[in-house]
Amino acid sequence: TINKEIEKELLPLIRVYKDGTIERLMSSPMVPPSLQDPQTGVSSKDIVISNNSNPPLSARIFLPKSHQNNHKLPILLYFHAGAFCVESPFSFFCHRYLNLLASEANIIAISVDFRLLPEHPLPAAYEDGWTSLQWVASHTSNDPTNNNIERESWLLDYGDFNKVYIGGDVNGANITHNLAIRAGTEALPNNLKILGALLCTPFFWGSKPIGSEPVDEHENSLAIKVWNFVYPNA
Numbered sequence: 506t507i508n509k510e511i512e513k514e515l516l517p518l519i520r521v522y523k524d525g526t527i528e529r530l531m532s533s534p535m536v537p538p539s540l541q542d543p544q545t546g547v548s549s550k551d552i553v554i555s556n557n558s559n560p561p562l563s564a565r566i567f568l569p570k571s572h573q574n575n576h577k578l579p580i581l582l583y584f585h586a587g588a589f590c591v592e593s594p595f596s597f598f599c600h601r602y603l604n605l606l607a608s609e610a611n612i613i614a615i616s617v618d619f620r621l622l623p624e625h626p627l628p629a630a631y632e633d634g635w636t637s638l639q640w641v642a643s644h645t646s647n648d649p650t651n652n653n654i655e656r657e658s659w660l661l662d663y664g665d666f667n668k669v670y671i672g673g674d675v676n677g678a679n680i681t682h683n684l685a686i687r688a689g690t691e692a693l694p695n696n697l698k699i700l701g702a703l704l705c706t707p708f709f710w711g712s713k714p715i716g717s718e719p720v721d722e723h724e725n726s727l728a729i730k731v732w733n734f735v736y737p738n739a
Contacts, residue, residue, distance in 0.1 A: 515734045519590045533597040545608035546570035554640045565594040567607035567614040568659050577665035579612045584677030589735045590622040613664055627736045634680045642697035672703025679708050
C-alpha cells in the first residue's frame with residue numbers, strides 16, 4: 506500500500522488524509538435494529554426525519570415493551586457522543602445504551618443521526634438537532650399532511666407530548682444545551698414545550714480556564730484539540 510499523506514488528525518478519534526479519505530478510528534461496528542431485543546424486550550427501527558439535507562436526516566427509534574399496556578410514554582430526543590466526528594445511532598455502543606435506557610426509564614427514545622465532521626462542520630449538528638426537535642413537535646398537529654413530514658406511528662400511538670425531553674452525552678449534551686437555548690427564543694410547532702434536558706458529562710470548553718479547570722497544559726488539552734478540530738473559527 507502507498508503511504509498516504511495526513512492532512513490533519515485528532516487522535517485517538519479520527520484521521521483525515523489529503524486525498525479526502527477519512528479514518529474514523531474509534532467507531533464501534535454497525536448493528537441492525539431489532540423487534541423485541543432478547544435482553545430488554547425493546548423494539549427498534551430506523552426512520553427518516555427529513556429529506557431536506559444531504560444525506561437525509563435519519564434516526565433510530567426505540568419502543569419499550571411496556572407500550573403494550575396502552576398508556577402514553579415520555580419521549581426522549583437523544584444525541585450520541587463521539588466528539589462530533591465518530592459513532593452513530595446505528596453503532597453497537599449507542600444502540601446497546603439506548604436499548605437499556607428505553608427499557609429501564611420506560612420511554613420512547615429517538616437517537617438522531619446528526620451530520621459528522623469533517624464532511625459537515627458545525628453548526629450542521631446543531632441544525633440537525635433543531636430539525637429533529639421540530640419533527641417531534643410536528644406530531645402534535647391535527648393536519649396529517651403537515652409540510653410533507655413523515656409521521657412516525659410509534660410516536661403518534663404511544664408518545665406523551667406533555668413529557669418531551671432532550672438529552673445526550675458529551676458532545677450530544679452540548680447539542681442539547683444549544684437546543685434548549687434556541688427553544689427558549691424560537692417557538693416550536695404547536696408551541697410544544699420541553700419538559701427537561703439531560704446533559705450527561707457535557708462537553709464545554711473555553712480559550713481560558715475557569716473554575717476547577719487546570720491552568721497548566723490548558724492549550725494542549727484534548728478538549729482544546731477537539732474544539733480546534735471541530736470549530737476552528739469559533
